[in-house]
Amino acid sequence: MFDLTSGNAMIQTMDLSMSLASKRQTLIASNLANLDTPGYRTRDFSFEGAMKSALAGQKSPNSLVTTNPMHLQGSTGGSLPPTTDALQPSAERNDANDVSLDRENMLLARTQINYQASSTFMQVELRKLYSIIREGTAH
Numbered sequence: 001m002f003d004l005t006s007g008n009a010m011i012q013t014m015d016l017s018m019s020l021a022s023k024r025q026t027l028i029a030s031n032l033a034n035l036d037t038p039g040y041r042t043r044d045f046s047f048e049g050a051m052k053s054a055l056a057g058q059k060s061p062n063s064l065v066t067t068n069p070m071h072l073q074g075s076t077g078g079s080l081p082p083t084t085d086a087l088q089p090s091a092e093r094n095d096a097n098d099v100s101l102d103r104e105n106m107l108l109a110r111t112q113i114n115y116q117a118s119s120t121f122m123q124v125e126l127r128k129l130y131s132i133i134r135e136g137t138a139h
Contacts, residue, residue, distance in 0.1 A: 016051070027045070
């Protein structure tokens with residue numbers, strides 16, 4: 001079966017963006033859930049940095065194909081950034097918890113905007129493909 005979306009760079013990029021945004025939303029939700037946990041350290045990753053590194057590692061349509069088992073394997077575009085890095089606390093309470101409700105809510109809103117924008121761009125591309133398919137069968 002022919003896959004129309006695998007060759008579309010915009011759809012692949014928006015899929016990656018939505019995956020990263022979803023991963024970040026999960027981390028932010030975890031931070032908010034542990035707002036009152038003594039000793040909890042905020043966890044996060046740079047969405048922009050993760051997106052740049054993932055795009056730099058994506059295989060282009062003209063990328064080389066592995067023809068020998070001794071060839072090095074390229075990165076798979078599906079891996080998400082590590083989330084084990086704790087952030088430097090901006091303010092720490094007496095119980096050693098550094099989660100800031102205001103900061104987490106701001107990051108959550110920003111991440112939701114990124115997700116929604118990526119979703120909108122993907123919908124536009126999918127509508128274009130649908131239109132091409134519909135016009136191709138009408139002739």
